[in-house]
Amino acid sequence: MRQFISGNLNYSSWSIRPLLVARKVALPVEEIIVPLDFPESTAKLKEISPTAKVPLLRWDGIEIWESLAITEFVAEWAPPGAVWPLDPERRAIARAVSSEMHAGFQTIRQMCSMDIRGREPTPDMTPALAADIARLQAMWSGLRAKYGSGGPFLFGAWSAADAFYTPVVTRFRTYGLPLSGAAADYAAAVLDDPLFLTLEEQAKIEPWWIKYGPEGRSSGYLKP
Ligand SMILES: N[C@@H](CCC(=O)N[C@@H](CS)C(=O)NCC(=O)O)C(=O)O
Numbered sequence: 001m002r003q004f005i006s007g008n009l010n011y012s013s014w015s016i017r018p019l020l021v022a023r024k025v026a027l028p029v030e031e032i033i034v035p036l037d038f039p040e041s042t043a044k045l046k047e048i049s050p051t052a053k054v055p056l057l058r059w060d061g062i063e064i065w066e067s068l069a070i071t072e073f074v075a076e077w078a079p080p081g082a083v084w085p086l087d088p089e090r091r092a093i094a095r096a097v098s099s100e101m102h103a104g105f106q107t108i109r110q111m112c113s114m115d116i117r118g119r120e121p122t123p124d125m126t127p128a129l130a131a132d133i134a135r136l137q138a139m140w141s142g143l144r145a146k147y148g149s150g151g152p153f154l155f156g157a158w159s160a161a162d163a164f165y166t167p168v169v170t171r172f173r174t175y176g177l178p179l180s181g182a183a184a185d186y187a188a189a190v191l192d193d194p195l196f197l198t199l200e201e202q203a204k205i206e207p208w209w210i211k212y213g214p215e216g217r218s219s220g221y222l223k224p
Helices: 013-024 041-048 067-077 088-103 106-111 127-147 160-175 181-191 194-204
Strands: 002-006 030-033 056-059 062-065 208-213 216-221
Touching (some): 013 160, 013 194, 062 067, 067 088, 067 160, 127 181
Antiparallel strands (some): 002 056
């Protein structure tokens, strides 16, 4: 059995990172979505995942959780260079910035939940949010300047680092956050990539909504 289990494509940022990687290399898996934040979601997730979280990859009896670990598994399955850059320096830096995403950017993640199809008011700028944005601006423009020849992505050709930053790129658009120069051009390239456009179309027609309020998250079905 080979299955990729994710949350709602529109909302589950951790799911779409390795899912984009899997799709990029045409990993032969059945894609399954568990809609998040419904009363039965947690019980369903507990049944299928050791952490009660998505994403989860089921591959011939192996279960792999955690988006970075799934990405590495897919990278080992795929031809060299398909997921991480072939060049050792670029590969190391691509892994570093992907780990930085996995471990950080708490403020932008909390204040600007991923909602690919949504358009929301720009939140009040706080020092912590400004610091996350400044780091992304500097990282993206710095990587483009140093490693970006040969393509529009962080390391020129597409790599897993771009999958890891795709959810943040969508947050800049959803919340109208400021971005300029090479970083803005990079964000535009991510949003224009056929890999993302396909996912965006799927996210747009998902029947579920999730709202983040002061009393936590709620969910429901969109009216047909
Ligand atoms: N560190 C994990 C984070 C996974 C995670 O937090 N997933 C969220 C969805 S984006 C989840 O499953 N939440 C469970 C829930 O909402 O009940 C990873 O990188 O895969």
